[in-house]
Amino acid sequence: MTVPVLSSLTSTFTRLYRYAHLASMASWDQAAMMPANGNEARSAALAELQVLMHQTLTSAELGAQFRAAAGEASLDASEQASLREMRRPWQQATLLPERLVEAQSLAQSRCEHAWRSQRKGNDWSGFLLNFREVVTLARDEAKRLSDARGCSCYDALMDKYEPGMRSSDIERIFGDVKGWLPELIRQAMEKQANEAVLLPRGPFPIDRQRALGVEVMTLLGFDFEAGRLDVSTHPFCGGVAEDVRITTRYNEDDFMRSLMGIVHETGHARYEQNLPRDWVHLPVGQARSMGIHESQSLSFEMQLGRSPQFLALIAPLVQKHLGQQAAFEATNLAALFTRVQPGFIRVDADELTYPAHVILRYEIERALMDGEIEAEDIPALWDEKMMAYLGVDTRGNFQDGCLQDIHWPCGSFGYFPSYTLGSMNAAQFFAEIRNEQPELDAQVLAGNLSPVFTWLEQHVWRQASRWETPELMLRATGEPLNPAHFRRHLERRYLGA
Amino acid sequence: MTVPVLSSLTSTFTRLYRYAHLASMASWDQAAMMPANGNEARSAALAELQVLMHQTLTSAELGAQFRAAAGEASLDASEQASLREMRRPWQQATLLPERLVEAQSLAQSRCEHAWRSQRKGNDWSGFLLNFREVVTLARDEAKRLSDARGCSCYDALMDKYEPGMRSSDIERIFGDVKGWLPELIRQAMEKQANEAVLLPRGPFPIDRQRALGVEVMTLLGFDFEAGRLDVSTHPFCGGVAEDVRITTRYNEDDFMRSLMGIVHETGHARYEQNLPRDWVHLPVGQARSMGIHESQSLSFEMQLGRSPQFLALIAPLVQKHLGQQAAFEATNLAALFTRVQPGFIRVDADELTYPAHVILRYEIERALMDGEIEAEDIPALWDEKMMAYLGVDTRGNFQDGCLQDIHWPCGSFGYFPSYTLGSMNAAQFFAEIRNEQPELDAQVLAGNLSPVFTWLEQHVWRQASRWETPELMLRATGEPLNPAHFRRHLERRYLGA
Numbered sequence: 001m002t003v004p005v006l007s008s009l010t011s012t013f014t015r016l017y018r019y020a021h022l023a024s025m026a027s028w029d030q031a032a033m034m035p036a037n038g039n040e041a042r043s044a045a046l047a048e049l050q051v052l053m054h055q056t057l058t059s060a061e062l063g064a065q066f067r068a069a070a071g072e073a074s075l076d077a078s079e080q081a082s083l084r085e086m087r088r089p090w091q092q093a094t095l096l097p098e099r100l101v102e103a104q105s106l107a108q109s110r111c112e113h114a115w116r117s118q119r120k121g122n123d124w125s126g127f128l129l130n131f132r133e134v135v136t137l138a139r140d141e142a143k144r145l146s147d148a149r150g151c152s153c154y155d156a157l158m159d160k161y162e163p164g165m166r167s168s169d170i171e172r173i174f175g176d177v178k179g180w181l182p183e184l185i186r187q188a189m190e191k192q193a194n195e196a197v198l199l200p201r202g203p204f205p206i207d208r209q210r211a212l213g214v215e216v217m218t219l220l221g222f223d224f225e226a227g228r229l230d231v232s233t234h235p236f237c238g239g240v241a242e243d244v245r246i247t248t249r250y251n252e253d254d255f256m257r258s259l260m261g262i263v264h265e266t267g268h269a270r271y272e273q274n275l276p277r278d279w280v281h282l283p284v285g286q287a288r289s290m291g292i293h294e295s296q297s298l299s300f301e302m303q304l305g306r307s308p309q310f311l312a313l314i315a316p317l318v319q320k321h322l323g324q325q326a327a328f329e330a331t332n333l334a335a336l337f338t339r340v341q342p343g344f345i346r347v348d349a350d351e352l353t354y355p356a357h358v359i360l361r362y363e364i365e366r367a368l369m370d371g372e373i374e375a376e377d378i379p380a381l382w383d384e385k386m387m388a389y390l391g392v393d394t395r396g397n398f399q400d401g402c403l404q405d406i407h408w409p410c411g412s413f414g415y416f417p418s419y420t421l422g423s424m425n426a427a428q429f430f431a432e433i434r435n436e437q438p439e440l441d442a443q444v445l446a447g448n449l450s451p452v453f454t455w456l457e458q459h460v461w462r463q464a465s466r467w468e469t470p471e472l473m474l475r476a477t478g479e480p481l482n483p484a485h486f487r488r489h490l491e492r493r494y495l496g497a
Numbered sequence: 498m499t500v501p502v503l504s505s506l507t508s509t510f511t512r513l514y515r516y517a518h519l520a521s522m523a524s525w526d527q528a529a530m531m532p533a534n535g536n537e538a539r540s541a542a543l544a545e546l547q548v549l550m551h552q553t554l555t556s557a558e559l560g561a562q563f564r565a566a567a568g569e570a571s572l573d574a575s576e577q578a579s580l581r582e583m584r585r586p587w588q589q590a591t592l593l594p595e596r597l598v599e600a601q602s603l604a605q606s607r608c609e610h611a612w613r614s615q616r617k618g619n620d621w622s623g624f625l626l627n628f629r630e631v632v633t634l635a636r637d638e639a640k641r642l643s644d645a646r647g648c649s650c651y652d653a654l655m656d657k658y659e660p661g662m663r664s665s666d667i668e669r670i671f672g673d674v675k676g677w678l679p680e681l682i683r684q685a686m687e688k689q690a691n692e693a694v695l696l697p698r699g700p701f702p703i704d705r706q707r708a709l710g711v712e713v714m715t716l717l718g719f720d721f722e723a724g725r726l727d728v729s730t731h732p733f734c735g736g737v738a739e740d741v742r743i744t745t746r747y748n749e750d751d752f753m754r755s756l757m758g759i760v761h762e763t764g765h766a767r768y769e770q771n772l773p774r775d776w777v778h779l780p781v782g783q784a785r786s787m788g789i790h791e792s793q794s795l796s797f798e799m800q801l802g803r804s805p806q807f808l809a810l811i812a813p814l815v816q817k818h819l820g821q822q823a824a825f826e827a828t829n830l831a832a833l834f835t836r837v838q839p840g841f842i843r844v845d846a847d848e849l850t851y852p853a854h855v856i857l858r859y860e861i862e863r864a865l866m867d868g869e870i871e872a873e874d875i876p877a878l879w880d881e882k883m884m885a886y887l888g889v890d891t892r893g894n895f896q897d898g899c900l901q902d903i904h905w906p907c908g909s910f911g912y913f914p915s916y917t918l919g920s921m922n923a924a925q926f927f928a929e930i931r932n933e934q935p936e937l938d939a940q941v942l943a944g945n946l947s948p949v950f951t952w953l954e955q956h957v958w959r960q961a962s963r964w965e966t967p968e969l970m971l972r973a974t975g976e977p978l979n980p981a982h983f984r985r986h987l988e989r990r991y992l993g994a
Contacts, residue, residue, distance in 0.1 A: 018542040018545035019542075021541075022519045022523055022542050022546060025522070025523055025526055034740060037720070037723040037740070040739065041518060041737055041738075042518070045519050048515035048516070225533050240535075241538075242538035243531060
């Protein structure tokens, strides 16, 4: 796609892409490499860069370029899509004053950095000292965005991650899930209570876990000439499309979490590594939304990674790196990786209880941003909802409760729904892949993963942000988002229904 | 130091410091972490940042701030020093057009990245394809700077690393060295020919070499809460003062190079880690010059690190990490680390032959920048000078000859003299430290390194760029640069004279 009539806009957004490269790498380093005392200078440098990017987006020059483009009659469909995607960050930036952008960057860096040790120390009241400022500034941002757009404060924030999505949609979708999920969890646990599962015996040395992870990443097509695997407290996929950095965390007693964490982040990574290289410097060439991004990680982790066929495929690799154990037989691995057990931690949750963790967070952060509760109210609400949805008692346990996630310390309110939207998108994609490839399970078992990669590449990766999310789903699967695929996938896998 | 009347300048230079933070970290990552295919996007991002920094330095706004400061009558001495150091990068930037700055950044990134594999492949002609552009652009830069300053082209470039130093000074100093060094090398080798030395038997596993390096860094006062040790092809000290990143490279057959490389870079690191924190964001709070920077690495590596007392101190650490060998006895280590043997590689050279490597490079790069030779002429000159100065035959061996260093691919012409100036500064510092602490050797042997650290901290690290180099030397040692200290140090160590 060339967009000659948009050349001055393209030039400005190319510059912004390069600034974003520096921000992304400095943030990756902050999480994966930086020693503790480097944080103050790093935060100042990142805030300066946020201010620069904001100044670039709100410059009079860029406004004039958009006005000139609006008068341009000859734009073809792809140029119009590119213009649409450039407008999105521009319109958002022009609604926010520079001092707010800088204050948010600094407050979030401070809160996130302190959170790393406060979480370990179970120190909710210490956390609150920084977190109140993060909440105040996020509400200020939300108010400004919502006033201009005529939506709720929370919706204005969620729109940054999932453009066009509204709480009313989420309430409908999550309301439906809340109707059937508890009973499905109960039935699955009842069914599994009668199934014998062998538990792997550790320890599993970290260097062997890493070697296993690297081999599985290779199997999944990760390009190590254009990316890395490292360690961080909170696993993530970062870097830039040309150099994708994924992280995991290791526990010598448990190889399953790091392994599935790696499979998950590799899904994110392949999306980034396969974005259309010719327009990756423009917003239209970048990932569609976080719900689509999570659909890729969850396609890898849930649809593919926890399937009995994939686990049979990698069982020999597990045995090669971690030694021979009866627990590493394919059928036992399949049982282990689909074990349902309500627990404290979202990122360690099984596929079935995971949506409950998301719904709880969504309900709390929506109320917080819409001004119905205050930061102080979070622990009590957390305790109440964890008990109601999962029967888990989190009272006094902030570390494994409301302090467990990096999102809120970073001010990323409105992100959580993307996980469950991602699960639903992934289930819908795989329903369509199975439609087109009835022999998919046999192919995966035989080590041929290319049908999955080819389909995702064609329908998701190479499409980038060419289409808005509903149209992307329609073009890929023939229907808009349909949560029924997710429910059917869970019932089939966990009840054999 | 507060500089209220300079507040607008201070604010601009604080912003520049944060941009430099991002550039430094992205460059460290490029050398130590980045996968190969990330280079194009990284180079574009770094060039964009160079352009931004250049625009900031050449803005009309900054010019007006300097004019206002010039009319300010009330500046005290420290404010005048701060103003002087801010003027230096400003005046240099205003002499260079933005397109040249961007072209240099891109050409140097391209040449350096290709050099990494071309060096391994001994591919001089491939290297030349990129290198000619680097030379052309460096000459363009040098011409513009020299026209304005009334010095030679080479001097204009050397001034970036060693402000105020001129080729006429270097010719005098290096001319003196060339007068006595060959005979000193000959005598030292003759003396050592009669001394038995046990060679260590490898292999030395990399993780054990690293653990030894970390323990020696700790002994040398490196702050791991504000820095890291990693691996790169060409060892360096990078990062920022608040987060210093040093690198080394390991060879399983040879622990001595990585160990002394680590000691060397730790010297650079302690200078950075101990710059005055209150004004580290301003040019006056940053390292004085590269000749002073190298004096710190060489104080650590040569004056301290290769002394018999320091080697006796770390002999037990070597044995702890690499096992028991007779070769690891203190006296044998002292003999090993002062062994004189002309060789191909500058960074692996012993203390005595090292200046010959520097003089050779200086003579070639001065002629290249002053237009007396072309890039094509380098290999023949290299061969001729290596044979004349060190009796080493480099014909056809570009890999271990003129392709061995990162400086020229990066366009850093004028840097090399800093190494030997650094050796001389270090010898002069230690002569003064011994004056003040006659018992220094006994203290080092007893593990008390604080007399060295305290002296360097007081006379070098905390002084930053408060004084120009000649005044720094005078204040620290009571005399200007006096190369006689270097000769005396070498004669004492290598001839026992």
